[in-house]
Amino acid sequence: MLDVVRSSDTRITSSIADIDRDDWDQCFPGEPEAYDYLLTVETAGISGFEWCYATVYEGGYLVAAMPAFITRYALDTTLEAGSVRDVIGRLRRIFPKLLTLPLACLGSPCTETGNLGFHPSVRPDRHEMLFQAMLSCFEDYARTRKCVLGALKDIPQPVDAGIDRVIKDHGYAPLGGMPTAWLAIDFADMDSYFARLSASTRKDMRRKLRAREKVRVEYHTQFGDHLPRIMQLYNETRTRSEWQFEELTPAYFEGILKTMPGRSFCTLYFVGDELLAANLMVHNDHTLIDKFFCMDEKAGRPYNLYYLSWFENIGYCLNNGLTRYQSGQAYYTNKVRLGSRLTPNEMYFRHRNPVVQRLLRLVAPYFAADEASGVQLSEDEA
Known part of the structure; x- marks a missing residue:
């Protein structure tokens, strides 16, 4: 039934409690960090984060979903300890907002990976279209929240070609991520x-x-x-x-x-x-x-x-x-x-200002978390 419906209703919801538990979990089959886990995160009073949920409905059915959050993100979060991080830390005492940007991110800081959720009855060849709708809706929401930096957190690799195409078409650049x-x-x-x-x-x-x-x-x-x-x-x-x-x-x-x-x-x-x-x-x-x-x-x-x-x-x-x-x-x-x-994960980012985005692309390798560099990935993933 879901595959014959084409009218999509994209929504950003501020609480997962407003989404049916079974509907959400059906989009993430076999996921331990499912609805109940995300509800716990949302209600735990974790400072500095606003939680939201990007969803796509067709004919009243939830067909695609991802958790999301808004925060002020320090770009040096993943810098290794050392002189550069120390210098930035000292400068931040004088300029608290240095290298800190309002961020809207698909994924969760509290889950192991940023899985894209699709209802099992949705054909894989429709995932690209649904993700495109979801991402566009989330970006519109991010603009209303004045978030200049957008991101996708810990997306398991490799992604399907259609998902990769959407990410690139929206101008996101890979930052590197920490594998699982x-x-x-x-x-x-x-x-x-x-x-x-x-x-x-x-x-x-x-x-x-x-x-x-x-x-x-x-x-x-x-x-x-x-x-x-x-x-x-x-x-x-x-x-x-x-x-x-x-x-x-x-x-x-x-x-x-x-x-x-x-x-x-x-x-x-x-x-x-x-x-x-x-x-x-x-x-x-x-x-x-x-x-x-x-x-x-x-x-x-x-x-x-x-x-x-x-x-x-x-x-x-x-x-x-x-x-x-x-x-x-x-x-x-x-x-x-x-x-x-x-198994590798990828962090993608995009700044709304094209000039700043080009600059961030240049400096991204310095901010990527690289603890796993030199450690061999699994043979299936390498």
Whole structure:
């Protein structure tokens, strides 16, 4: 029925609560970060962001959708730590708006990728037309919000030729993106997984995991009295990170567990009575996503808690029949060493002023996140 309807109704909605839950999720089949996750993000009080949702309806049916947001974006967000970033930071103390532009972006700062959602009944050859309508509508909305910079965030690669054509026709330039690391759980047990690692990695991991007997691991679906300590660990971990975009809130962490029962949990790592690390996870029937791992760096390091959490998560996948462990963006060297593949994502941008856009194209390589440079992509994606 949807394929014979041609009258499109494009909309920008300020709350996902105004969209039918099942309609949205049908456009993103198999996506763990679906309606309930986005609703949690929207209501978590994350500072500096306004949320919206770009949709296309045909005959009253939702046929295409993407989350979106508006913010003031610092162009040096993805710059590596160093002299250039330090200079920009000092200048920004004098000129707060330096290299900071009002941004309207399709995608979400809180999801792993910026997937384009299409209703399964829509033929692939119509995706280009629907995306064209959606993008045009969103750009019109961005102009009303006086956003001079437009973007598409973390679009999985490669995109279909029609989608790529729309992006280029609208004048967007690639900025580079951080790939997604994931491990196929296509082995029967932990011994089989170890057998796939190199001899040196196996030896190193077995040595690191000796500390396991000193650590108590608990799975929680409510934070309870642990939330203040978890937020302390989160803020300390975030401060240590080179890249900082959104700052998550207690309402985000609590909301994930409350809004996604049976599809989320937090693994807590104790030594004695002291909570040293926490790992927030979301999942569906086949994919486990590591949303955030936070740790007391000084007290936790002797127990190799990052590696312990890695194997704990693989064990969870094995015990629950999940076939993909997605460990997110950053720290790629360790993840590839442990068997992960990397699939590329792309960030696209466009400034409304053609002269500024040409300038941004020239300087884009300096602002692209390149932690994964030199780390091999998966053979299927390279």
